[in-house]
Amino acid sequence: MAGRLVNALGSAALAAESFSDLATLRHMLRFEAALAQATADAGLIPRRAAPIIVKACDPALYDAAALAEAARRTATLTVPLVKALTEAVARRDAAAAGYVHWGATSQDVIDTAMVLQLGEALPPVLKELDAIVAAFAGLARKHRRTPMLGRTLLQPATPLALGQKIAGWASDIARATRRLEASFEETQVLQFGGASGSLSALGEKAERVMVSLAKRLKLDLPAAPWFAQRVRVAALAQDAALVVGALAKAARDISLMMQVELGEAAEPSGPGRGGSSTMPHKRNPVGAALVLSAAARAPMLAATIVAALPQEHERALGGWQAEWPTLAALVEALASATQAMHEVASGLSFDADAMQANMDATEAAVLAERATFLLAARMGKQKAGKLVEEALARSAESGGSFVEALGRLETELADEAALLGYSPRFVDRLLAELKRR
Template structure:
């Protein structure tokens, strides 16, 4: 069932991978793996294990019914085990007593959470790879496209839009790399029994735990981790970083798409980005939706971090507090990345508007360069003072900065030389080089690239 807000906040492939059915399937896969692990270690016959596994079909159980029944025991595993046992008993009575043997509810919930994270994480990896690939193309295409660099939301010095896109790419790539590390090295099965000793399976407990992890293709933990929640915190931090990197890009796109800025637009076709009251609007709705999802993740990360503090061998509420925040964190992170992919695919870049915005200061944004050019003759302090005085006079008098600077620097620099020094296209520093570091290419070698100064993708 699709919720009222899912179209915006549960967008992309991670939604179906984290819904109630996905959770139920992971819980049942865990129970099936436990039965087979018992058989692998000789504690039950393979036939009995397969009877349990056969009853672990998700379509035989109702998540809503299990949710209602969970209130009595405090978690959904208790009613699930009861119904699973009934189903096994109906076909193989001698196998029913082996359902959930040696495990506790938290073993099943924690292991199912790891399966869910692994599955959703794989989809998120694919989304991130596709997104960063598109951003690399954008960075290469605009490696030398001059654009205003802004600090504190004010124009500072010129950069290139390619360098901006490269920075976006670098942030997302770093976040994706950390997510890879967590998914590859911090997931683990959970099987500890009542207090983490596997006493009911003694002396076979460690062997069953190893077989259980192998059945699920999850790493076997060094110890049961019922109240040591470091791996949940690692997952939360990695997802939070991905979401933050995606939100950072989305925020820039939203700002650059403002009417008064107009350096990019999202073009999603007819009916996309409109307003309920203003026909003229063309909102960057994909970037806005990515930002909406990303802004929810810090609180979810904080909840999961706070839940690390747990009591003795089983938490009284902190473990329970993880379930929904972890699920929602996966969904919101997936939504942020998925919506950002849509935004980047729709993005149209307007180099002419970037050039016009650079001209708004009349070259004053390049005053640093003029100061540097005068420093060998005047010293930095005097050069800075003279250029600052001229720039303030140009602003106060509403005159052409080049003319005012030429007057103030008479005999030091000609008007033509000042014009050259204030040309933003000639003061891009290492911006193209930095774009190339991300793309792995140099120069504008793509024959499909448009000429700068025209609207382009």
């Protein structure tokens, strides 16, 4: 297993602890403790056995390394853990040991532990995503009328408001976050079906036990076990990858705008942040780098989980076993990207003078589209297009301004309100849409 140093750029404290060995044991043993209490309440096991089992469900009592090694011999972590739990109970009360894991199966424990881990990991991530959207919305509002050079296919295009670009980031992140919130809620359900999903070992007490178990674990009770129905898990994986992708769109733009040749944006600075091991002058876009790193991994992790959907019969061989570690890696990548972008969005700054200078460097060539339409209203688009093309050629040859080469429309093309077109109102529309959600 990769250690913290190897995974330093792929995970973050925001979620990593939720998938630690201690957390994994805690959630699996939480299921076993709740099961003992639920079956005791239903009269399936002696009432005196439940507190003895619960007391043995202390994760500090178990050797994670030994359990991991043993899991490879049974293809499930539940088997060695239940064995170790049974031995721990037996040391306290031999009779009680016979009631450990009553009526449950391996997948009940692991799927429910996975659900509980998601319940611990995702709420703080969702909270930070909301903060990112709010930070970008504030910046968009501030830069509603700040002109900048639009770029298409990485080349200069027509100007637009910086606020529209930022509000676009916020809009897509918010849209992806809403999807993730919905799919997360759908995962917060108990897994409990026994050997093959019929809970036959519990007889007529099955309903009472599963209702009690779900209540104790604070999970919803689904209509039936979902051993081989994995759309909940796959939907969450896809939506997590979409959030990372939406964050990465902003990260890509910011990193490009930070290039010294543009100098339009800057991530927040601080001691040691963005430094180079050999070049003291550098201020690297480290937050963007962490987000883009997660974006390179997230789609493939999500694809692994989607690929595991066709699972065999009532319990799967291989596909199900692939999900847990993959989902943990995906959620950690999501948390890493979210934490990094939260830091960026909270201190992101822009240089309006640099943006103006970059527009000026085009010698007004980016106004050619607008000039064409202004002239077309008077002489038709074909003739206007020819005049504009000739002016562009003259300005390129002389190195002068396109407007001077055109020899007309100086006043119209200098109108800043017209220059930005509908862009400021698109900012308003995007922000209003965010406010409604």
